[in-house]
Amino acid sequence: MPKFALLSIIGLLRYILVRELILFYTVLIIWLLLDQLTKYYVMNHFLLGESLPVIPNVFHLTYIINRGAAFGMLANQRWFFLLVAVILLAVCAYYWKRLSKGPWTLQIGSALLVSGAIGNGIDRYMIHGVVDFFDFRIWPIFNVADIGICVGVVFVLYYLFTLKEDHE
Numbered sequence: 001m002p003k004f005a006l007l008s009i010i011g012l013l014r015y016i017l018v019r020e021l022i023l024f025y026t027v028l029i030i031w032l033l034l035d036q037l038t039k040y041y042v043m044n045h046f047l048l049g050e051s052l053p054v055i056p057n058v059f060h061l062t063y064i065i066n067r068g069a070a071f072g073m074l075a076n077q078r079w080f081f082l083l084v085a086v087i088l089l090a091v092c093a094y095y096w097k098r099l100s101k102g103p104w105t106l107q108i109g110s111a112l113l114v115s116g117a118i119g120n121g122i123d124r125y126m127i128h129g130v131v132d133f134f135d136f137r138i139w140p141i142f143n144v145a146d147i148g149i150c151v152g153v154v155f156v157l158y159y160l161f162t163l164k165e166d167h168e
Contacts, residue, residue, distance in 0.1 A: 023104060023107050023108065023111075024099065024100075024107040024108075024110065024111045025111070026111075027107070027108050027111035027112065027115070028111040028112075028114055028115045028118075029115075031111065031112055031115040031116070031119075031144070031145075031148045032115040032118055032119050034144050035115065035116070035119035035143065035144040035145040035148065036119060036122065038133070038143070038144050039119075039123065039131040039133075039143060039144075042061070042063050042131060042133045043063070043131060046061070046063035046133075047063065048063055048064070048065065049062075049063065049064065050062070050063050051063075051135065057137060058136065058137060059134075059135070059136055059137070060135040060137065061133050061134070061135065062132075062133060062135035062141055063131070063132075063133050064131075064132050064133070064141050065127065065129035065130070065131060065132075066129055066130045066131075066132045066141070067128065067129040067130075081120070081121070081124050082121055082124055082125060084117070085117040085118065085120070085121040085124075088113065088114065088117045089114065089117070089118075092110055092114055102159065103159060105155045105156075105158050105159045105162075106155070106156060106159040108152075108155055109151075109152045109153070109154070109155025109156035109158070109159060110152065110156060111152070112148035112149065112151050112152030112155065113148070113149055113152035113153065113156065114152075115145070115148050116145040116146065116147075116148035116149035116152060117145075117149070119143075119144070119145035119148070120143075120145045120146070120149075130143065130145075131143060132146070134147075
């Protein structure tokens with residue numbers, strides 16, 4: 001295949017990925033599946049409170065149900081957290097056009113935020129808390145959805161800060 005044809009195909013695929021939100025949906029679905037599958041595995045192979053040292057005294061897999069937010073704050077506020085997840089989804093729907101035309105940092109960041117909110121929202125609705133299991137011993141226990149939310153925030157903030165620079 002000639003080089004220009006390959007570049008044209010790559011360019012077309014890039015255009016489709018960015019412009020048609022396939023990137024957004026792909027990241028969202030993969031991250032949500034990863035979150036739910038890891039939680040399913042932990043719930044079915046660990047007893048609540050059980051801890052498996054991966055690197056002793058450094059990194060363990062510890063199965064807990066977190067009834068609060070980060071660091072256990074606002075414990076037992078299930079409906080509040082579900083409302084926050086719905087608001088996040090509504091904000092994404094409201095900014096849909098900007099999101100669909102945005103750079104990859106905005107699309108991936110938004111997808112990670114939304115998948116994290118949905119993943120933890122599913123837990124809150126189904127079991128009245130969130131399954132957490134990554135335990136670094138010096139940090140509160142967390143899960144894949146939490147990682148997505150944190151990384152998503154970083155990507156969206158990066159987009160917002162670089163957007164400001166573009167308009168000055």
